[in-house]
Amino acid sequence: MPTKTLVIDGTDREHFFLTVEGGTLRIGDTAAHPEGVLRDLRVVRIHCELEVEDDRDNVPIDEPGVLAPSSLSEGSSVKLAHASVSLVGGGSGTFPAFVPPPADEPLTLPPAPAEDLFQLDLSLNDSAPAETQQVTAPTVVPRRFKVIDGGDQGHCFILPDEGTITIGKPGHANLGLHDLYVSKVHCSVHIEGYRVQVVHHEGQNGTLIDGVRISGEQKLRQGAVLRVGNSHLKLEHGPFDQELPPIEEDLPHSKETGPKRVVAQKSTDPVADLDGLTLAHFKLGKLLHRGFAGATYDAIDTKSDHKVSLKVLAPEFPAANSELEHFAKEFKAAQAVRHPNILTLSGAGKSGQYFWFAREYVEGESAADVVKRVGGGEKPSWTKAARVAVHLARALQEIKKAKLVHSNITPRNVLLRTQDHVTKLADFRLTHALEGSHLSQAIREKKLLAELAYMAPEQTTTEAFVDGLADLYAIGSVAYAMIVGKPPFTGTKKDELIARVQNMRITPPSASYKKVPPEFDAIVMKLLSRRQEERYQTPSSLLKELEPLADSYDLKL
Numbered sequence: 001m002p003t004k005t006l007v008i009d010g011t012d013r014e015h016f017f018l019t020v021e022g023g024t025l026r027i028g029d030t031a032a033h034p035e036g037v038l039r040d041l042r043v044v045r046i047h048c049e050l051e052v053e054d055d056r057d058n059v060p061i062d063e064p065g066v067l068a069p070s071s072l073s074e075g076s077s078v079k080l081a082h083a084s085v086s087l088v089g090g091g092s093g094t095f096p097a098f099v100p101p102p103a104d105e106p107l108t109l110p111p112a113p114a115e116d117l118f119q120l121d122l123s124l125n126d127s128a129p130a131e132t133q134q135v136t137a138p139t140v141v142p143r144r145f146k147v148i149d150g151g152d153q154g155h156c157f158i159l160p161d162e163g164t165i166t167i168g169k170p171g172h173a174n175l176g177l178h179d180l181y182v183s184k185v186h187c188s189v190h191i192e193g194y195r196v197q198v199v200h201h202e203g204q205n206g207t208l209i210d211g212v213r214i215s216g217e218q219k220l221r222q223g224a225v226l227r228v229g230n231s232h233l234k235l236e237h238g239p240f241d242q243e244l245p246p247i248e249e250d251l252p253h254s255k256e257t258g259p260k261r262v263v264a265q266k267s268t269d270p271v272a273d274l275d276g277l278t279l280a281h282f283k284l285g286k287l288l289h290r291g292f293a294g295a296t297y298d299a300i301d302t303k304s305d306h307k308v309s310l311k312v313l314a315p316e317f318p319a320a321n322s323e324l325e326h327f328a329k330e331f332k333a334a335q336a337v338r339h340p341n342i343l344t345l346s347g348a349g350k351s352g353q354y355f356w357f358a359r360e361y362v363e364g365e366s367a368a369d370v371v372k373r374v375g376g377g378e379k380p381s382w383t384k385a386a387r388v389a390v391h392l393a394r395a396l397q398e399i400k401k402a403k404l405v406h407s408n409i410t411p412r413n414v415l416l417r418t419q420d421h422v423t424k425l426a427d428f429r430l431t432h433a434l435e436g437s438h439l440s441q442a443i444r445e446k447k448l449l450a451e452l453a454y455m456a457p458e459q460t461t462t463e464a465f466v467d468g469l470a471d472l473y474a475i476g477s478v479a480y481a482m483i484v485g486k487p488p489f490t491g492t493k494k495d496e497l498i499a500r501v502q503n504m505r506i507t508p509p510s511a512s513y514k515k516v517p518p519e520f521d522a523i524v525m526k527l528l529s530r531r532q533e534e535r536y537q538t539p540s541s542l543l544k545e546l547e548p549l550a551d552s553y554d555l556k557l
Contacts, residue, residue, distance in 0.1 A: 003044065008027060015222070017034075018048075020043055020046060023039065023040055024037065024039050024041070025038040025039075025041055025043075037321065057073060057074075058071040058072060058073050059071060059072040059073075060072075061078055061085065072086075073087065074087050074089045075088070142158065142237070143158075143191075143236065143237055144157055144158045144159055144235075144238070145175070145226070145233040145236075146233065146315075147231060147233055148225070148233070149230075149232040150179055150229070150232060151177065151178040151179050151230075152177055152179075154269070156270060157175050159189070159191060161191065162192060162193070164188055164191070165189050165191075166185045166186075166187070166189075167182075167185075167186050167189065167233075168183055168184050168186045168228075172184040172185055173185050177228065177229065179228070180230075181203075181205065181229030181230050182228055182229035183201070183202040183203040183229075186200070186202060186203045186228045186229065187199060187200045187201055187203075187207040187226075187228060188201060195219065196219065196220040196235065197219055197220065198214060198218050198219075198220050199216070199217050199218075203228070203229065207226070208226070209226055209227075210224050210225055221235070222235055222237045223235065223236070236353075238352070269290075270314070270315055270353075271294050271312050271313075271314055271315070271354070272295050274297065274312060274354075275297065278302075279299075279312070279349075279352075279356050280351050282300065282308065282310050282356070283299060283300045283302055284299050284310060285297055288309065289366075291412070292446055292447040293313055293317075293434060293443060294311055294313035294314050295312050296309055296310070297309070297310050297312065298310075298361060299358070301358065307361045308358045308359065308360070308361050309343075309360065309361045309362070310357075311356060311358075311359065312354050312355075313439065314442075314443075316439040316442060317355050317434065317437055317438070318355060318437065319437065319438035319439070323436070323437040323438070324355075327348075327355075327433045327437075330429045330433035331348055331429070331433055333402070333429060334404075334428045334430075334433075337398060337428065338398075339395055339398040340422065341391040341392065341395040341425060342398065342424065342425050342428055343359050343360050343415065343424045343425060343427075343428070344359060344360040346358045346360070360424070362415045362416075362417050362424050363417060363418055364416045364417045364418040364419075365415075365416055365418075366411060366412055366413075366416065367388060367412075367414035367415075367416065367478055368411035370411070370416070370482050371482055371485060371487075374482065374483070374484070375485030375486055376485075380482065380483045380485065380512075380513050382509070382515060382517070384421075384482060385478075385479040385480075385483050385520075386479070386520055386549065386550060386555060387555055387556070388414060388416070388479060389478075389524075389546055390547060390550055390555075391422065391425075392478070393472075393475060393542045393546060394539070394543065395423075395425045396471050397538075397539040399471075400468055400538065400539055404429065405467060405470070406425065406471050406474075407431055407432070407466065407470060407471065408430070408431040409425065409454070409474035410451050411454070413427045414426070414478055421556060445494075448494065449494055449497070452497045452498065453489045453491070453497060453501070454474055454481070454487050454488075455473075455474075455501060456470040456473035457502050457530050458470060460498045460501050460502060468538075469532045469537070472539065472542060473528060473535060475527055475542070476488075476523075476524050476528040479509075479524050479527070480506075483512065483513050483524075484509055484512045484513070488501075488506045489501050489506075517553070519549050523542075523545055527542070
């Protein structure tokens, strides 16, 4: 069987975690929160090599239960329970072969290199040969504070490679937080190479790291959460897809006359300003839409040179491997459903901090754009609304064959292609793919308020059974809004909207636009029936009435 060498190059020279258990390799900060997991490996040998600067003749080794510690000298080795540790002067550059010992003999490490073994090399040195290496200053990875809770939630502050910054109120500290419980200069952060140290200055409730109040100078590790007042700042390591370099400026209230201080720069929306960047093999163009879960860009697939639509989710996703696995399952289910009226999904992935998925690009507008114009006084078109209803019903017919539902049809997810007037249904299964995720919870209230007016009554009640009939209701909502210029129900508060969706009668679209034929008026009102059993029960039954109507009015489908 062919073998390979897996090389893991660590960047934090003071903190690194690695476990191998049952063919699963976890790498990162802790076993509970790994930064990477490799599965289904047949590990033959683990070889870890660290380059250290040490002028001592002997390096002590503490072993559990041993009072007098062993020591390593150059050229010697110490056998432990499951490993052997050797000290080689100048860096060996070779990996001695592993020979399984007989059951009654200790482990041995012959010096000859092995070429037929699966080796794991953990090193912090460059991969170039020793004779060509030059002593250079270590490259420090970019770091930033991300506010995960508090008044500035979602904002990011890029940290300088070296120096000291203060955290407190705007105008008094380098990193200003909009937090009533933060003091003018609450704490300072000292950055030197790979070390990040925090010192508390003032503030009754102190400064906390991972929930523990600090005293004196305290080290801050990658992934740790710094609490200042009511603000929680998570230390993240790059590389980031979009770097915001530190800037230099004078503090407005500073009386110091020395050199200017390095100030962390603030990024307010990490996914709304990515144009020009490259994620995987996609070159991002202009921003098309900023939604609740992320932002959509037009992009070029550099592999095929085709134009695509790339949706970039907020950096909160995924917060755990389980979220990623669930998304992949739902994405594959949606990707398998192909139809001319469903937006084609081509792939998904993660680049740096951003998770993205690529889909078919549509040159045109959304039904939401139409609703907005009609609401602003533009003359509506019932024929356009009827065409959209036919196309959406055909899309649902295909979705029903796959025994799936969409459950989030709104004007924003209905795209109208200009060249041939074809309707494309977008974000199929996206709500299901993000279900239960940290991102889904974070956007839930705002998303619900925006989409509640288009939801079926059963979707507003936790005890009710929700199935494909809710999607049929949504077709009626979209068609209604395209004619009237607003959804069937309006309101500014959640409880108010829910009450109206569940109890208020809907005025027929013909009341707003007299040219709506009675046949289509009746179809829309049947789709919007409050009782599920009074609606069309299948997309096919809806099409049996819609398609003859389209033919009689010579609608181009």
